Amino acid sequence: MDDICEGSTTIECDVLVIGGGTAGPMAALKAKKENPDANIVLLEKANVKRSGAICMGMDGLNNAVIPGYATPEQYTKEITIANDGIVDQEAVFRYASECYEVIQELDSFGIRFQKDENGEFDVKKVHHIGTYVLPMPNGDTVKKALYRQLRKARINISNRFMATRLLTGEGRIAGALCVNTRTAEFLVIKAKAVIMCMGAAGRLGLPTSGYLYGTYENPVNSGDGYAMAYHAGADLANLECYQINPLIKDYNGPACAYVAGPLGGYTANGDGDRFIECDYWSGQMMQEFYDELQSGKGPVFLKLNHLAEETVSEIERVLHIVERPSRGMFHEGRGTDYRKQMIEMHISEIGFCSGHSASGVFVDENARTSVAGLYAAGDMANVPHNYMLGAFTNGCFAGKDAAQYALNLDFAKFDDEQIELEKQRVLAPTKRSDGIPPNQIEYKIRRLVNDYLQPPKVTRKMELGLTRLAEARDDMENNMMVSNSHELMRALEVSSIIDCAEMAAVASLYRTESRWGLYHNRVEYEGKNNEDWFCHAILSKGKNGDYSMRKKAIKPYVVDIEEHEASAYDNQRFVAEESVTS
Amino acid sequence: MPLAETLTSVPVVIDDDKCIANKGCTVCVDVCPLDVLRIVDLADGTKTARMTYDECWYCMPCQADCPTKAVTVSIPYLLK
Numbered sequence: 001m002d003d004i005c006e007g008s009t010t011i012e013c014d015v016l017v018i019g020g021g022t023a024g025p026m027a028a029l030k031a032k033k034e035n036p037d038a039n040i041v042l043l044e045k046a047n048v049k050r051s052g053a054i055c056m057g058m059d060g061l062n063n064a065v066i067p068g069y070a071t072p073e074q075y076t077k078e079i080t081i082a083n084d085g086i087v088d089q090e091a092v093f094r095y096a097s098e099c100y101e102v103i104q105e106l107d108s109f110g111i112r113f114q115k116d117e118n119g120e121f122d123v124k125k126v127h128h129i130g131t132y133v134l135p136m137p138n139g140d141t142v143k144k145a146l147y148r149q150l151r152k153a154r155i156n157i158s159n160r161f162m163a164t165r166l167l168t169g170e171g172r173i174a175g176a177l178c179v180n181t182r183t184a185e186f187l188v189i190k191a192k193a194v195i196m197c198m199g200a201a202g203r204l205g206l207p208t209s210g211y212l213y214g215t216y217e218n219p220v221n222s223g224d225g226y227a228m229a230y231h232a233g234a235d236l237a238n239l240e241c242y243q244i245n246p247l248i249k250d251y252n253g254p255a256c257a258y259v260a261g262p263l264g265g266y267t268a269n270g271d272g273d274r275f276i277e278c279d280y281w282s283g284q285m286m287q288e289f290y291d292e293l294q295s296g297k298g299p300v301f302l303k304l305n306h307l308a309e310e311t312v313s314e315i316e317r318v319l320h321i322v323e324r325p326s327r328g329m330f331h332e333g334r335g336t337d338y339r340k341q342m343i344e345m346h347i348s349e350i351g352f353c354s355g356h357s358a359s360g361v362f363v364d365e366n367a368r369t370s371v372a373g374l375y376a377a378g379d380m381a382n383v384p385h386n387y388m389l390g391a392f393t394n395g396c397f398a399g400k401d402a403a404q405y406a407l408n409l410d411f412a413k414f415d416d417e418q419i420e421l422e423k424q425r426v427l428a429p430t431k432r433s434d435g436i437p438p439n440q441i442e443y444k445i446r447r448l449v450n451d452y453l454q455p456p457k458v459t460r461k462m463e464l465g466l467t468r469l470a471e472a473r474d475d476m477e478n479n480m481m482v483s484n485s486h487e488l489m490r491a492l493e494v495s496s497i498i499d500c501a502e503m504a505a506v507a508s509l510y511r512t513e514s515r516w517g518l519y520h521n522r523v524e525y526e527g528k529n530n531e532d533w534f535c536h537a538i539l540s541k542g543k544n545g546d547y548s549m550r551k552k553a554i555k556p557y558v559v560d561i562e563e564h565e566a567s568a569y570d571n572q573r574f575v576a577e578e579s580v581t582s
Numbered sequence: 583m584p585l586a587e588t589l590t591s592v593p594v595v596i597d598d599d600k601c602i603a604n605k606g607c608t609v610c611v612d613v614c615p616l617d618v619l620r621i622v623d624l625a626d627g628t629k630t631a632r633m634t635y636d637e638c639w640y641c642m643p644c645q646a647d648c649p650t651k652a653v654t655v656s657i658p659y660l661l662k
């Protein structure tokens with residue numbers, strides 16, 4: 001079982017899409033639509049039928065900009081403010097302007113969205129300012145609906161292949177190198193354009209349960225996309241703006257204030273009191289959450305036990321069947337009944353994910369990265385607070401543009417040495433009969449991430465973290481051993497995880513200010529310093545192969561932010577009404 | 583360093599009497615995002631599905647898609 005078979009095949013395509021979760025299928029469909037003659041390959045580490053963050057479905061759209069409820073200007077403003085101003089607005093504005101078309105397209109795929117008695121979309125308010133949350137009553141059908149479309153469009157799907165590195169030549173993208181996760185065979189794909197949709201870096205920090213796979217993100221998303229982009233010379237932006245989410249303790253899935261909030265549920269402290277104004281996930285909100293956990297008033301809970309029976313049943317119906325259906329089982333095991341007890345919450349491990357936060361591979365409004373012919377969309381690209389609809393919509397932009405780019409273009413010539421070197425790197429752990437298995441090295445790296453890189457961030461700690469990580473890297477490069485092809489996939493993931501861990505440390509050390517609330521709380525540099533740091537912090541591969549950091553100016557805004565508006569997300573602490581009047 | 587074989591309790595159970603892997607079914611193995619299930623031979627020469635690697639996101643496609651309802655997912659011990 002899972003025997004290692006050495007072998008190598010080479011194929012060619014016009015557009016290669018890597019990652020068949022959310023953004024990837026849309027990118028592939030749009031590329032095909034743009035150029036029906038093009039040969040499109042959709043490559044997936046798992047199986048497109050059930051892969052990625054939405055493998056079981058989704059509860060709703062967290063950021064739908066629907067005419068009559070919100071405008072692109074308003075949404076762009078809200079996301080700019082929530083993200084402390086560090087945004088190239090064009091990409092957000094284009095998303096906001098075109099996402100409604102994507103909702104209609106999803107609707108035509110058979111994915112329904114909640115409507116009220118009058119047949120209008122039943123959009124809910126969760127964000128601080130605007131109204132953007134749209135429930136999906138049959139959210140469990142998303143993956144099936146997408147898969148049907150892929151089959152109809154005759155997209156070539158390659159499941160159980162893990163991409164490990166990108167190929168470049170003539171200053172542009174040339175393809176990708178992949179390994180079969182069941183046989184360890186190599187696949188060399190020559191492509192004119194490549195779209196990366198490999199999701200978040202979800203296996204960076206260690207969850208408090210200590211279970212390596214008990215992460216918030218689907219753990220298949222081990223940050224391979226970030227590592228591949230880095231090694232191909234692409235720019236990555238603001239990696240110090242971590243993802244940290246408020247979750248059900250130990251279960252580590254969303255408590256779902258987005259579902260429960262509009263029905264009257266809220267985040268409470270140990271006394272059962274509200275302490276944050278707005279349950280929308282932001283770094284500023286997470287800072288309040290963290291402070292409450294540390295204070296004598298912790299821990300923090302999701303409070304539903306004041307709601308009517310009908311409402312609680314409705315919340316259960318949504319939360320226990322679609323997105324994370326094992327949630328009901330978890331509560332049952334602990335004897336937690338929403339009607340009686342509050343649900344204990346905690347903060348997640350750290351990760352990179354623009355879906356909920358902001359960092360990622362730098363892209364423009366066409367999803368182009370800084371490498372010609374290379375695109376990124378979804379959780380791994382740096383369009384902030386993207387969520388599921390952002391992955392779909394930016395996937396569309398990438399697919400369209402990539403198909404255009406590939407038209408009338410030849411394959412880039414590249415140096416075959418790239419392939420040989422990668423084969424050696426990939427297969428090294430299979431050549432050792434003694435050594436350390438990947439799960440132990442992974443555990444150690446992720447424990448070090450918790451010990452040294454989690455906020456509050458301290459310079460000396462992060463420096464020590466880098467030293468310890470270098471030791472783990474030495475073990476990984478010279479001592480890691482695997483006994484089959486499944487373990488080899490895990491070993492390759494460890495290599496992405498350590499790259500992401502080092503990038504997190506280097507980026508966090510570079511930005512000597514605090515921003516995005518808890519996400520980049522640098523204890524020695526309190527508060528925002530707009531004079532020096534109102535800019536992107538870009539990480540890329542330096543000339544000597546080391547991490548290199550530089551500042552990049554933020555593009556002039558397309559939607560102006562007034563001075564008094566800019567701080568709307570800074571004041572998240574709930575103030576009871578009586579104390580306001582008194 | 584030498585290697586040891588440490589036991590670990592896994593969260594996914596297959597009811598061998600219901601599993602039709604013998605007739606060629608591999609649905610749960612195919613859909614698992616973490617690729618932790620495999621078809622194995624039983625002592626009587628028939629086949630069944632088994633959780634082979636302890637790397638589970640308790641996400642449940644295996645249970646939802648099994649045609650004979652042979653799969654039961656529970657919460658991994660460390661976090662339940």
Ligand SMILES: Cc1cc2nc3c(=O)[nH]c(=O)nc-3n(C[C@H](O)[C@H](O)[C@H](O)COP(=O)(O)OP(=O)(O)OC[C@H]3O[C@@H](n4cnc5c(N)ncnc54)[C@H](O)[C@@H]3O)c2cc1C
Binds near residue numbers: 043054221254
């Ligand atoms: C638990 C949870 C709940 C959420 N709830 C909501 C919600 O209610 N509403 C909402 O709008 N958003 C929600 N989100 C966010 C939303 O689901 C994501 O932002 C979105 O699905 C990300 O899409 P993606 O394509 O970037 O990543 P994914 O859909 O995760 O796809 C990434 C794909 O890449 C594949 N892959 C990874 N590495 C490789 C590799 N090396 N080679 C080949 N393939 C690879 C993976 O197998 C996976 O299929 C939630 C996220 C989570 C985790």
Ligand code: SF4
Binds near residue numbers: 596609651
């Ligand atoms: S899906 Fe069900 S019947 Fe098929 S192999 Fe798995 S457990 Fe057996």
Ligand code: SF4
Binds near residue numbers: 594638642643
């Ligand atoms: S619950 Fe998810 S990760 Fe676990 S075996 Fe089933 S499909 Fe795989």
